[in-house]
Each structure stands twice: as C-alpha cells, then as structure tokens.
Amino acid sequence: MADFIANTGEIWRCGNLYRTARYGALGIGSYQDSYIVNVCAHPGITQEALSKLIFVHKSNVARQLGSLEEKGFITRETDPADKRSLLVYPTEKAKAALKEIERITGKWKQLLLEGLTEEEKEAVERYSALLAGNAKRIIEKEERTEEDK
Numbered sequence: 256m257a258d259f260i261a262n263t264g265e266i267w268r269c270g271n272l273y274r275t276a277r278y279g280a281l282g283i284g285s286y287q288d289s290y291i292v293n294v295c296a297h298p299g300i301t302q303e304a305l306s307k308l309i310f311v312h313k314s315n316v317a318r319q320l321g322s323l324e325e326k327g328f329i330t331r332e333t334d335p336a337d338k339r340s341l342l343v344y345p346t347e348k349a350k351a352a353l354k355e356i357e358r359i360t361g362k363w364k365q366l367l368l369e370g371l372t373e374e375e376k377e378a379v380e381r382y383s384a385l386l387a388g389n390a391k392r393i394i395e396k397e398e399r400t401e402e403d404k
Contacts, residue, residue, distance in 0.1 A: 270363055277359045281352050282326055288356045290319055294329055295345045295353045301334065302341050310394060328352065 271285040278284065283291070289309050294300060300308070306316040320343060323329045328349040334340035345353075368376050 266367070270367075273363050274359055278356075281355060283323070283328070283352070287319055287323060287328075288360070290316075290323055291328055291345070291349050291352055291356060294343050295349055298344050299342045302331075302343060305343060310391070323349075 274285040274288060278288070290305070293305060293308055297305075297308070302316055302320060303313060305320075306313045309316075311319075320329060320331065324331060326348075327346055330344050330346060331341045332344070334342050368379065371379065
C-alpha cells in the first residue's frame with residue numbers, strides 16, 4: 256500500500272504549483288488563496304480566529320495578511336470591543352479575486368478526480384473529510400493540552 260501521507264503531500268505541492276501558475280494575474284500565491292476565501296466567507300473575522308480556522312500559526316497569518324493588505328485585498332481595523340485584536344475585511348478586489356480562485360481550484364479538483372467514477376469521487380470526498388476531521392481534532396486536542404501546561 257502506498258503511503259497516503261506522502262501522496263497527500265505530493266498532491267498538496269502539485270496543487271500549489273498549479274494554482275500559483277494561474278494566480279499570476281491576481282498577484283497572489285497559492286498560500287494566499289485560503290486567506291482570501293476565508294476572509295470573504297467571514298468578513299470581520301479576527302486574525303486569531305482566522306489562524307485557528309485555517310490552522311496556520313498567528314505570526315504567519317499576520318505576515319500574509321500584511322502582504323494582502325499592501326496588495327489591496329483586505330483591510331484590517333482595530334476591534335472596538337478589544338483594542339488588541341484586528342478585524343479583517345475583504346475589499347472589492349478580494350471579492351472579485353474570489354471568483355477566479357474558485358474557478359481555478361474547481362478546475363484543479365476536476366483534473367485531479369479525472370478518471371474516477373462518481374462513486375469513487377464521493378468516496379474520496381467522504382474519506383478526505385473524515386481524515387481532515389481527525390487531523391483537526393488531533394491539533395485542537397494538542398492545543399488544549401499545551402494550554403493546560
């Protein structure tokens with residue numbers, strides 16, 4: 256049996272190359288698309304909540320959001336309820352980019368699942384969702400354990 260961890264990593268890296276090659280006109284890289292997607296889906300999200308949502312370290316979130324802010328995709332405002340928090344909002348540029356991101360990622364998914372039957376595609380979706388849920392639970396448990404130390 257092939258190592259699914261190695262295969263998952265390879266799929267991820269190939270997907271990054273595919274998306275980055277097509278995001279050129281948008282001026283973003285493959286690591287920034289999830290920020291745009293999630294900020295558009297959750298306008299006014301805090302940087303910390305975004306970090307937890309996409310499972311990326313807070314310092315990396317701050318750095319990527321800084322880059323996206325410079326490029327005009329997002330704005331950040333101080334949270335009136337908590338002056339230490341920043342609220343993140345999409346700009347019109349982000350909303351326009353979202354359509355292209357969804358088109359490109361949709362095409363990648365279509366190409367990746369090419370040759371599979373509908374039942375196999377459904378199984379891939381079901382099993383990958385199960386694995387993602389397990390991975391999230393593991394990380395959330397680890398974070399709770401760290402907080403208890």
